[in-house]
Structure formats: C-alpha cells, structure tokens
Amino acid sequence: MAVFSPAKLSLLLLFLVMTVSLSKAALDAHYYDQTCPQAEKIIQDTVRNASMFDTKVPARILRMFFHDCFIRGCDASVLLDSTPRNQAEKDGPPNVSLRAFYVIDDAKTKLESACPKTVSCADIITIAARDVVTMSGGPFWNVLKGRKDGRISKASETISLPAPTFNVSTLVQSFANRGLGAKDLVALSGGHSLGFSHCSSFEARLRNFSSVHDVDTSMDPVFAETLRKKCPKPNTDRNAGQFLDSTASTFDNNYYKQVLARKGVFGSDQVLYSDYRTRWIVESFANDQTLFFREFAASMVKLGNVGVIENGEVRLNCRVVN
Template sequence: MESRAYPLLLVLLAHFFLILRTTSAQLSTDYYSKTCPNAAEIVRKEMIQILSVAPSLAGPFLRLHFHDCFVRGCDGSVLLDSTKDNEAEKAAPPNLSLRGFGSVERVKAKLEKACPNTVSCADVLALMARDSVWLSKGPTWPVVLGRRDGRMSIANETKQLPPPTADLTQLIQMFAVKGLDLKDLVVLSAGHTIGTAHCAAIKDRLYNFTGQNNLNDVDPFLDPHYIAKLRSKCSPTDTTTLIEMDPGSYKTFDLSYFKQVAKRRSAFHSDWALLTDKFTRDYVLKHANGYEAEFFQDFAESMIKMGNVGVLTGSQGEIRKTCSIIN
C-alpha cells in the first residue's frame, strides 16, 4: 500500500471505530433472553436439519454473512429483493452466485412463529454463519445479538466486496475500511475451506490470463497440475459448473485450505495473494503444518469482529417479518 494512502485511511478508521464503539456496545449474547429465549436453539435445530440434507450449503451461509457485513454493515441488506425502483445488492454481479436465501427465510419463519417481530434477519445470518462452521467440524463462538435490519439495498454498493481477482494491496484496503486488519484478512480468507465457486470466477486464471489468446496463457502463480484439473471441469465459456474451493475437504472446516494455498492450488487469485506478504505468508505456512486450535480461536475472534461491522441498533432500521422485503 502506498504511503500517501495512509492519512485518508487513518481518518476512515478513526471514524469507523467511533461508530463501532457506540453501536457494538448495544449488542449482547443474551439480547433475546426475555423476548425470544430459545432463538439460538431454534436456529441451531433448523440448521442441523438443513445441512443434514444439503451439507454443501454451509459455505454459502458463511458467505452470505460475509457479503452482508461488507456492504452497509451487518444489516441483512444482502437479503432484500430488487423493486421496480431499485436494484438491490442481490442483483449485482458479485452476489449473483450467492445461495441459501430460501433457507434463511425458512429459519426466519420458524422464529416469527415462536417470537413474532423480534429477531432480525441480520441476527439470523450471524447465527446461521456460526452454526454452519460448527456443523462443518469447525469452531464455535458466542454470537452477540441485537442487530436491526436495514431498509436499503443498493446493487452498486457491492463494489466494496473483495473480488476474487484482488491483489494483497486491494484486500488490505478493503478490509481496513471495515476495521479489519491483516490478521483478520488471512484468517477470514480461510473460510474458503468450505464451499464451492463457479468456473466463471476462476476462468481468467485458466484461459487468456494476459490477453494473449492462446492455451498457454495461464496464471503463472497457479500450480500447473491444478490448472489441468480445473480445465477438465471448466471450459472457457462455462458459467454454471461448481468447483470445490478446498478439493477433497470442502465440506469440512479444517486446515487444508492453508495446505492448498501453500501449494499454489487455491482457486482464487485473492487466496494466492496471501503468499505475497511476509505476515500472511507465514500464517499460511504455519497452519499448513498444523496448529488447528490456534486457527480455530483466531477465526472465532475475527468472525466476532466482522459481525460488529456497521451494525444498526436501538431504533435504527427495523425487524423485518420477511427477510427479502422491508415491512
């Protein structure tokens, strides 16, 4: 990151942390203790049933929470449908591959039946993300609750989402404005240990990488043997096929993501970018060789931190009855 970018970045961070201290203090793990004491249990029960039938949805649920928090903060705006007067986040290119919206509505409906007009969709996403990781044999963490749902969702604002083509400088800047540091960046990137990606998101690494328009024009930082495997699944025009983000282990939250990155077999260029900085490279290489408990603790801490980004509390926003439309 160039030095001239730091003054503006510091101002943005100072403003962000001022807001964070004000809002996150109103969140608590027992927020619904009186109004909906079984909220977390209701979500957990539904998640067990959903993932027992479709375990591959664990990654998408985690991704929904991430995409929600990076645009307008963790306010459930990613769940809103477009209207005739507005194109919502859901309709923007970075979010066209998101899945699991129906399951979110299923969980929300259960909560509405038990505790009408009480639990926000933003809190539902936070709880579902935590349970997705835990049910995939990953860590768990206390989820603070009390978020309110936003009433706006704007497609153009998804430019704040880190793209799979990002280099480390871009990633650092995009995470920093959300109050997330270099450690959060490498730790949260490892969420790619569960889930899948569309061929369309990686085809630039496999074909015509620099515009030479020949079969040898591939990303030089991608392992050649892995290129061959990916090409066997993804044609240059394929937009629908899904590939495993963590081959052979994409349904299990574990350390194998770091092993893939270390071997230059990560699907996204943004994952490989972690090897271009000493701190993130050292973290990847260390956890490619073990230290699962440490990583699990780090991941839990970063998820708690991300879950506080830009939250609405108190009288802000609303509690939606249906997550895809404002009341």
C-alpha cells in the same frame, strides 16, 4: 472554560468510561435470553435440517454472511428483494449466485411464531453463519446479538465486495475500510474451507494469463491442468467449477495447506502466500489448526460488529422492509 475539582473530574472520567463501555456493549451474547430464549435453537435446527437435504447450504450461508456484512455492515440488506424502483444487493453481479435465502426465511417464519417482532434478520444470518461452521467441524463461538435490520439495499454498492482477482494491497485496504486487519483478512479467507466456485471466477488464471505466460505461474502446473480440463473452452456447462478446498464439506485448515502447495483456486487466495504481510499468517494457520480456529472465531465476531444498526427495525419478513 469550566474548571473541575479533582473529585468532579474523576466522576466525569468515570462517566465517560461507562458511556464508551455501554456504546461497545450494544451487542450482547444474552440479548434474547428473556425475550426469545429458544431463538438460537430454532435457528440451529432450521440450518441443520436444511443442510441434511442440501449439502451446499453451509457454504452458501457463510458466503451470505460475508456478502451482507461487507456492504452496509451486518444489517441483512442482502436479504431484501428488488422492487420496481430499486435493484437490491442480491441482484448485484457478485451476488446473483447467492443461494439458500429460503433457509433464512424458514428460520424467520418459525421465530415470528415463537417470538413475534423480536429476532432481527441480521441476527439470524449471523447466528446461522456460526452454526454452519460449527456443524461442519469448525469452532464454536458466542454470537453477540441485538442487531437491527436496515432499510436500504442497492445493487450498485456490491462493487465494493472483495473480488477473486484482488491483490494483497487491495484486499488489505478493503478489509481496513471495515476496521479489519491483515490477520482478519487471512483468517476470514479460511471461510473458503467450505465452498465451490464456478469457472468464471478463476478461468482467467488458466488461459492467456499474460503476454508472457498462458497460465498463472503462481499455480501448481498439475493443478492448473486439472482445472483446465474442468473448465474447457468453450464451456457449455454452467455448473462446471472447482471446490475451494479438497475437504470442502469439512471446516478445517486444509485451505491453507493448499495455498502453500500453490493450489489456491482464486488469485486472491494464492496471493496471500506471495506477500510478506500475509505469508507468515498463512503458514501459521497451515501448521496449527487450533490457532486458525481461534483466530477465525475472533475475526467472525469482529466482522459481525461491522456497521451494526441500533435504530433500524426488526423485519417481519426478511425480504421486505416493514
């Protein structure tokens, strides 16, 4: 075993600390400052213009970011198209309702013109997710950049996405598997401040819920009746559903107030108030929007760091590998 003098040991420890710091600094808020200084403005303008023509774009972009990062990490694998030999993530059952891929395509086209082979599709999604939150009235945060795009995308892996029927224990474990805690779970659930769900994702709460109760007893009965009318049986309207927040075009803390009032649309929303591990966080965010904004931004940064690829590629077309 090698024996180091105190001086050499100090130098070794300093080297190790620097190495760890550098490994954590793989992503950088200023990553494109020299190579593509207009990157964020191009993405922001593209997202803003698309949102003006389609008010559903903000919610769809934010959901796309979550669904990308929760599978293989934030590597834009959700953007890859299926091939004759492989069914990609976007065609997995939880993702068939994802929309607004064209917005990312548009931003990529403009970035390739301005800064060829420079900005990854993974960074585009991450920046766009921040932009849709900010332009909807939510917080701003500096996005760490420098992700690379992955080359693998499998529909079969989408079964690991959190489902609207999950209980708190399952949700906590799902987030823990990605290095995220209970506070991150509750904060990121606030992304439902923007969004809409089709009846299929929550109608099990409205009829034949259990052998004892027809309707989920954790749901406000008046609210339940409202949803039953929107989602009748049989339901011939495939577009029928419910906004996840009564202020669905504005990013705010109203989602948590609805959960407190037993008006969470998904079972996975309402259970956050029924479990001691998450109840106090829901109450805190419902009572303090500034606190929610701060914690949401912090959790988005943490989620954006999940599964970052350093040896991937920068796709020229977000739908196919180079």
